[in-house]
């Protein structure tokens with residue numbers, strides 16, 4: 001059966017698909033947004049863990065929404081929460097270091113452990129903020145076109161160069177030095193207190209199948225700080241309206257701007273005729289004709305699984321096949337009868353921030369070693385948050401939800417082993433034991449536990465190899481090399497087929513950034529035609 005034609009079909013109703021569809025609707029295109037799940041929001045959607053308990057398990061960090069996109073689409077309800085949600089690291093059971101975003105207060109907290117580190121903290125956070133600030137500029141424009149030759153194409157590059165020079169000589173050098181650096185070296189350069197270093201370094205390996213000693217983890221740390229307020233070392237402040245505030249706002253905008261939304265519809269093929277996209281085919285066989293298709297599913301799935309290879313150059317297909325995903329994060333969520341108690345915690349509000357249970361860079365590296373050899377770490381790096389402290393309605397009155405992220409739990413296991421119930425239970429057991437070590441009696445408060453291995457994330461969220469990034473944040477997989485070298489500007493070799501998910505520039509955690517740029521590219525190409 002063939003259904004009515006649309007100007008554009010957008011695949012996937014996560015942050016990027018919703019933004020792309022809203023932008024295209026705003027430009028007057030008849031836009032159909034297709035989502036395989038029943039609900040909207042992609043990785044950001046709230047899921048029910050147990051009757052009355054909900055969470056957005058992948059949203060430990062709420063991400064950054066570029067203000068220009070929010071303004072252009074009039075996204076509402078995007079105020080940040082006023083609480084200075086902190087980063088806390090367990091130094092040892094009963095001893096905790098809590099670092100608010102306020103650098104002065106954080107400095108005071110560090111002083112107990114190291115006056116030397118306390119003195120350096122404000123300068124360190126200022127530097128991170130400056131360097132991430134330059135990425136913020138880079139991330140709001142199309143990826144630099146290294147083959148540009150016309151004055152029109154070179155102009156944006158000159159603008160970027162001017163902004164780069166505005167960093168000043170010292171910070172320009174610092175920026176170029178930090179990107180390829182390992183977070184281990186970066187933090188060793190600055191600090192001496194092991195738990196402090198580990199707490200910051202975990203941002204450099206977030207969802208990354210490498211340890212803190214690996215080159216390029218300096219870049220990953222900065223990437224996750226883009227859009228964060230000064231003083232931040234891990235992530236951005238939460239939304240006041242709830243963990244799914246961004247995708248809910250984008251969904252409202254898409255509907256307001258005339259986008260037709262279909263949920264529970266799974267795309268299984270992209271129809272190409274004469275080198276040009278002709279529409280999509282759903283799993284149930286329904287054909288949907290469209291003048292253009294913008295996919296926010298990951299680039300490898302879109303190009304390798306949904307497009308007949310006859311339409312693509314073997315070299316290009318080879319490059320797409322080589323995109324590294326390497327999911328390595330497991331998520332364990334707990335429905336709790338009561339708030340966990342961590343002896344030594346100054347205030348329970350800190351549990352609404354990020355609590356990291358890894359006390360040293362060495363422990364972090366050892367946890368990564370397991371993944372290197374295809375094993376699940378027996379002492380994984382665990383960090384968690386209790387979202388019900390900010391949004392009590394996520395659980396019945398007086399009860400709580402705790403979301404824990406565990407690394408390293410690699411998708412690819414040694415000797416062809418696969419994730420099964422035994423492995424999943426073992427991972428959940430390690431995570432529970434790690435939390436129990438810091439919060440005695442934690443186990444007795446668990447009403448329900450849910451565990452997602454990377455395989456579950458793949459099956460449940462459509463994340464290839466369980467990677468929320470849709471493509472690892474390696475230095476060779478960013479900017480004009482994301483998803484593959486030379487194709488960083490959202491078009492593909494197939495006319496009318498565009499990519500706009502997290503696997504494209506500027507990447508994960510930049511809510512709506514890739515979708516917006518992809519939609520702009522599509523509109524620009526239509527203008528040219």
Ligand SMILES: Cc1cc2nc3c(=O)[nH]c(=O)nc-3n(C[C@H](O)[C@H](O)[C@H](O)COP(=O)(O)OP(=O)(O)OC[C@H]3O[C@@H](n4cnc5c(N)ncnc54)[C@H](O)[C@@H]3O)c2cc1C
Nearest residue numbers: 012014015016036042043044059061267462501502508509
């Ligand atoms: C609250 C929140 C916080 C986050 N924090 C971070 C962070 O700190 N760091 C980080 O790196 N990332 C983070 N992420 C994830 C990251 O931001 C992602 O980059 C972003 O959510 C990706 O959005 P997306 O639209 O590209 O992909 P997704 O959210 O994965 O959406 C893709 C959509 O496509 C749909 N789909 C897949 N296959 C099909 C099909 N065959 N047919 C139809 N539909 C299909 C999926 O169901 C899904 O809804 C966060 C995400 C959220 C929402």
